[in-house]
Amino acid sequence: xxxxxxxxxxxxxxxxxxxxxQDEALARAKGAIRQSFTPGVLGDVGLFGGxxxxxxxxxxxxVLVASADGVGTKLDVAKRAGIHDTVGRDLVQHCIxxxxxxxxxPLFFMDYVxxxxxxxxxxxxxxxxxxxxxxxxxxALLGGETxxxxxxxxxxxxxxxxxxxxxxxxxKLLDGGRVRAGQKLLGLESAGLHTxxxxxxxxxxxxxxxxxxxxxxxxxxxxxxxxxxxAPHRSYYQLLWPLLEEGRxxxxxxxxxxxxxxxxxxxxxxxxxxxDLAAWEVxxxxxxxxxxxxxxxxxxxxxxxxxxxxxxxxxxxxxxxxRAALAAQGEPVHELGAVDEAGSxxxxx
Amino acid sequence: xxxxxxxxxxxxxxxxxxxxxQDEALARAKGAIRQSFTPGVLGDVGLFGGxxxxxxxxxxxxVLVASADGVGTKLDVAKRAGIHDTVGRDLVQHCIxxxxxxxxxPLFFMDYVxxxxxxxxxxxxxxxxxxxxxxxxxxALLGGETxxxxxxxxxxxxxxxxxxxxxxxxxKLLDGGRVRAGQKLLGLESAGLHTxxxxxxxxxxxxxxxxxxxxxxxxxxxxxxxxxxxAPHRSYYQLLWPLLEEGRxxxxxxxxxxxxxxxxxxxxxxxxxxxDLAAWEVxxxxxxxxxxxxxxxxxxxxxxxxxxxxxxxxxxxxxxxxRAALAAQGEPVHELGAVDEAGSxxxxx
Numbered sequence: 001x002x003x004x005x006x007x008x009x010x011x012x013x014x015x016x017x018x019x020x021x022q023d024e025a026l027a028r029a030k031g032a033i034r035q036s037f038t039p040g041v042l043g044d045v046g047l048f049g050g051x052x053x054x055x056x057x058x059x060x061x062x063v064l065v066a067s068a069d070g071v072g073t074k075l076d077v078a079k080r081a082g083i084h085d086t087v088g089r090d091l092v093q094h095c096i097x098x099x100x101x102x103x104x105x106p107l108f109f110m111d112y113v114x115x116x117x118x119x120x121x122x123x124x125x126x127x128x129x130x131x132x133x134x135x136x137x138x139x140a141l142l143g144g145e146t147x148x149x150x151x152x153x154x155x156x157x158x159x160x161x162x163x164x165x166x167x168x169x170x171x172k173l174l175d176g177g178r179v180r181a182g183q184k185l186l187g188l189e190s191a192g193l194h195t196x197x198x199x200x201x202x203x204x205x206x207x208x209x210x211x212x213x214x215x216x217x218x219x220x221x222x223x224x225x226x227x228x229x230x231a232p233h234r235s236y237y238q239l240l241w242p243l244l245e246e247g248r249x250x251x252x253x254x255x256x257x258x259x260x261x262x263x264x265x266x267x268x269x270x271x272x273x274x275x276d277l278a279a280w281e282v283x284x285x286x287x288x289x290x291x292x293x294x295x296x297x298x299x300x301x302x303x304x305x306x307x308x309x310x311x312x313x314x315x316x317x318x319x320x321x322x323r324a325a326l327a328a329q330g331e332p333v334h335e336l337g338a339v340d341e342a343g344s345x346x347x348x349x
Numbered sequence: 350x351x352x353x354x355x356x357x358x359x360x361x362x363x364x365x366x367x368x369x370x371q372d373e374a375l376a377r378a379k380g381a382i383r384q385s386f387t388p389g390v391l392g393d394v395g396l397f398g399g400x401x402x403x404x405x406x407x408x409x410x411x412v413l414v415a416s417a418d419g420v421g422t423k424l425d426v427a428k429r430a431g432i433h434d435t436v437g438r439d440l441v442q443h444c445i446x447x448x449x450x451x452x453x454x455p456l457f458f459m460d461y462v463x464x465x466x467x468x469x470x471x472x473x474x475x476x477x478x479x480x481x482x483x484x485x486x487x488x489a490l491l492g493g494e495t496x497x498x499x500x501x502x503x504x505x506x507x508x509x510x511x512x513x514x515x516x517x518x519x520x521k522l523l524d525g526g527r528v529r530a531g532q533k534l535l536g537l538e539s540a541g542l543h544t545x546x547x548x549x550x551x552x553x554x555x556x557x558x559x560x561x562x563x564x565x566x567x568x569x570x571x572x573x574x575x576x577x578x579x580a581p582h583r584s585y586y587q588l589l590w591p592l593l594e595e596g597r598x599x600x601x602x603x604x605x606x607x608x609x610x611x612x613x614x615x616x617x618x619x620x621x622x623x624x625d626l627a628a629w630e631v632x633x634x635x636x637x638x639x640x641x642x643x644x645x646x647x648x649x650x651x652x653x654x655x656x657x658x659x660x661x662x663x664x665x666x667x668x669x670x671x672r673a674a675l676a677a678q679g680e681p682v683h684e685l686g687a688v689d690e691a692g693s694x695x696x697x698x
Contacts, residue, residue, distance in 0.1 A: 009643035010557070012652045015549040019607070019651075042412065043524060048603060048615060049414040049448040049515070051522070060410060063391065065398040068459040068512060070496045099398040110417040112461070112510045145510075147419045150548055152508065159501065161461045161494075163417060163512035166398070173400070175392060199499055200364040208359070254397060258368070266397060294358035302368075303361045 016150030021118040025146060028124035032131035036141040040107060050142030052108050054167055062167035065104035069095050070161045072257075073198040077229045079156070081213055084122050086230055087160055088129025089136075093235035094195050094256065095164035096137055097310065100237055101252040101267065103174040103244055104166035109134050111144035112161040116153030118146065126160055137235050139164070176269030178250040181341045183313045185264075185273055186322065187334040188239075190309030192231035192285060196257040197304040201229065204293035219288040228285045236310045239331060243312075248322055251313040255305040262302060264311060264346050272343035280334040283307045311336065365499030370467040374495060377473035381480035385490040389456060399491030401457050403516055411516035414453035418444050419510045421606075422547040426578045428505070430562055433471050435579055436509055437478025438485075442584035443544050443605065444513035445486055446659065449586055450601040450616060452523040452593055453515030458483050460493035461510040465502030467495065475509055486584050488513075525618030527599040530690045532662045534613075534622055535671065536629055536683040537588075539658030541580035545606045546638075546653040550578065553642035568637040577634045585659045588680060592661075597671055600662040604654040611651060613660060613695050621692035629683040632656045660685065 012019065026045070033045055040059075042051035054060055071078075071087045071094075078087045088111070096106045111130045113123050123146055134141040153159070168174075193201055205211045205225055213226035220228050243249055251267040264273045282290075286307055290300045300306060314322060323333045337349055361368065375394070382394055389408075391400035403409055420427075420436045420443075427436045437460070445455045460479045462472050472495055483490040502508070517523075542550055554560045554574055562575035569577050585603075592598055600616040613622045631639075635656055639649045649655060663671060672682045686698055 007643060009645055010549060010553060011644070011648050012546070012549050015552040017548045042522075048450050049416040049453065049513075051451065051524075052413040052415065053519070054413065055410065061404065064401040064403065064413075064457075064514070066401065066457065066459060066491055066512075066514065067398040068461050068492060068494045070461060070463060070494060070498075072496055073498050073501055075498075076501055101397050102400065104398065108413075108415065110415060110512055112417050112419060112512075114419060114463075114508045114510070142415055143417060145417045145419060147421055148548075149419075149422050149424075149508075151425055151551075152422055152506065154503075157501065159463045159498075159508055161463070161510050163415075163459060163461075164398075165413070165415065165514060170402070173391075175396075175400075197361070199366045199497075200359060200361050202500075203364040204359060294356060295360070296358055299360050 017148050018118060021120050022146055022148065024120040025118065025123035028120060029127035029131060032128040033141050036131045036134040038138065038140045041140045041142060050108065050110065052142055054107065057107065059107065059167040062169050063173060065099040065102050065166045065168055066164065067095055067098040068161065068163045069098065070159065072195050073202060074195050075160060076202060077198065081226050081230060083230060084125035085129040086232060088126050089133035090195050090233040091160060091162040092130055092133030092137065093233045095162050096235050096237050097254040099164055099166040100240065101174065101254045102168060103172045104168040106137060106139040106164055106166040106237065108140040108142035108165055110142055110163045113146045113158055114153060115148055115158040116150055117155045118148040130162065137237055172244065174251050176251055176267050179269040179271055179313055179339060181271065181339050182316065183250055183339045184316055184319050185275065185336040185338060186312040186314060186319065187280060187308040187336045188236060188310040189332060190305045190307055191234045192228060194233040194256065194305055194309055200293065200303050201289055204289050209292055217288065219284055221284045234309055239326065239329060243322060243325060248318050249312050249314055253311045255309055255311065259302040259305060260308065261298065261346050265344065270344055272340040273337060273346050274340050274349045275337040275346060276349040279336045280307055313339065365466065366497050367467060370469050371495055371497065373469040374467065374472035377469060378476035378480060381477040382490050385480045385483040387487065387489045390489045390491060399457065399459065401491055403456065406456065408456065408516040411518050412522060414448040414451050414515045414517055415513065416444055416447040417512045418447065419508065421544050422551060423544050424509060425551060426547065430575050430579060432579060433474035434478040435581060437475050438482035439544050439582040440509060440511040441479055441482030441486065442582045444511050445584050445586050446603040448513055448515040449589065450523065450603045451517060452521045453517040455486060455488040455513055455515040455586065457489040457491035457514055459491055459512045462495045462507055463502060464497055464507035465499055466504040467497040479511065486586055521593065523600050525600055525616050528618040528620055528662055528688060530620065530688050531665065532599055532688045533665055533668050534624065534685040534687060535661040535663060535668065536657040536685040537585060537659040538681060539654045539656055540583045541577060541634060543582040543605065543654060543658055549642065549652050550638055553638050558641055566637065568633055570633045583658055588675065588678060592671060592674060597667050598661050598663055602660045604657055604660065608651045608654060609657065610647065610695050614693065619693055621689040622686060622695050623689050623698045624686040624695060625698040628685045629656055662688065
């Protein structure tokens with residue numbers, strides 16, 4: 001394809017890149033970004049690199065823990081629903097949990113938005129969601145990048161990516177080294193799919209069942225499909241931080257893509273976990289997905305979290321005090337099983 | 350659209366997500382990732398969060414500098430050319446320069462690959478390019494995420510995003526505070542477009558000129574369109590680090606999206622830079638783009654780096670020693686102009 005008018009001057013805008021829209025998106029989100037700033041942040045929005053002084057938040061000498069993640073095709077649900085300010089929180093809270101399981105306190109976060117045609121309202125909503133998730137969890141949205149890439153993404157399409165850095169005192173690092181046979185596995189509830197398994201969930205709900213977002217199938221107990229699918233990814237940080245500070249937890253696993261089957265072994269230090277599938281009630285959304293999708297049991301526990309978003313490995317004598325501490329915050333605890341004497345991986349009891 | 354066979358069991362794979370392909374991509378790249386590891390890295394590939402101990406690389410007590418970026422539509426050129434192992438290096442070196450300008454030494458990098466259908470060879474090439482770029486610049490590829498998102502990206506499409514963390518001793522931080530009137534601006538050459546302006550360059554070269562990747566227009570002086578467009582983004586880290594350690598540089602600006610016009614003011618501390626456009630010869634690729642695209646002068650210097658990839662602000666008495674030090678490494682230095690007594694922004698002399 002060649003241009004019709006070979007003499008017309010071309011600008012970046014003619015090529016589909018609108019720097020004005022980029023500036024507008026950032027301007028709209030700037031207030032929320034600044035509100036996430038903690039005493040560790042040096043300087044303001046717009047530097048080449050974001051500056052963070054760990055000593056100013058009491059983390060001098062700590063080890064850094066970093067992670068990168070995306071929202072996955074939960075984005076597609078958000079787009080269909082026209083709700084763009086919740087997936088940022090999903091992403092932040094997912095990232096927080098990913099480093100929390102190594103004992104780290106979150107320090108800062110950076111976002112990336114890639115898009116085909118930059119809509120300043122959509123992009124600022126995405127960034128604002130990140131900023132609010134950061135603020136509510138006490139970490140700073142330290143910087144980010146928004147890229148308008150005509151041709152690489154379709155016009156209304158975008159991706160949202162996050163990167164987190166936290167810190168842990170070397171003595172408090174959870175690296176699987178404290179896992180022992182006989183330790184108990186305590187499960188904390190998820191709020192829904194969190195950010196995993198959406199490609200399969202969408203296929204089942206939208207293609208196989210033919211659902212619209214507003215449908216309220218009886219099996220979901222009153223929730224609409226949209227409400228069930230956009231329920232935010234929980235952050236376990238504020239809930240669990242006191243227990244980590246008290247050294248009550250030997251290891252933790254964030255149940256994300258790969259489910260219990262793939263995520264538990266990442267922290268078991270080569271040991272085997274035995275899980276009693278009757279230890280908790282699988283929530284309605286998961287039961288509906290498994291039933292309507294005819295999803296095999298092992299596949300379901302690999303693709304979906306099945307109602308358990310975080311697993312703590314603790315010494316048997318810690319079960320009662322942890323249960324009591326969490327009950328005081330209204331948080332139920334499910335005793336899922338224990339670490340076996342021998343073997344590796346995960347077995348169902 | 351509803352499923353034809355309502356009883357067939359569905360798996361994640363049926364929904365377009367192939368965890369085996371993901372594992373294969375990581376397995377193929379693992380060797381290159383491990384080769385990037387520095388003494389700061391604790392643990393191995395595959396933890397929830399990557400662990401990094403700054404003290405082990407002599408950066409205890411330093412301030413963190415972090416940045417996020419993408420490759421932009423240089424990716425489209427790489428895809429057309431079927432070359433997937435160079436854009437990772439582009440991204441790493443772009444990110445390095447972004448934190449180098451604040452005086453930071455790069456410590457670690459994390460990558461994100463988003464894709465519609467995961468091709469293990471393509472994805473491992475992307476990651477390997479990142480890992481090799483990290484290794485060659487002495488930073489670790491500490492972790493990353495690969496997301497297969499059917500429906501969100503087209504089947505052969507992908508995006509590549511990078512996050513970098515570096516560190517700088519608080520006394521060596523470059524934050525614009527050392528910029529003074531009368532300081533000189535020294536320009537270092539880019540290797541081409543680096544990673545900016547590709548949407549406009551593609552429109553001019555592919556649409557307006559109707560070029561194929563293999564074309565060698567006389568104006569490019571022997572290079573093919575593909576060679577010109579895929580020339581790697583330079584890293585200025587090893588070249589400039591000794592000068593930074595010796596405290597010879599007052600400020601630096603990485604000339605990325607926004608060109609000289611938008612990037613210089615980010616480090617001028619509110620002052621004005623006067624640039625002599627005759628101070629360097631604009632390379633053939635940029636001249637060709639400007640001429641064939643009829644790109645206005647100010648637009649050209651905003652969209653493209655126009656041959657200058659990095660600008661150093663230095664005291665006048667540092668010009669000769671810096672020129673000598675860089676000449677000893679075969680690096681030409683262009684004296685672009687100076688910092689004005691009054692005003693802000695950038696003016697052409």
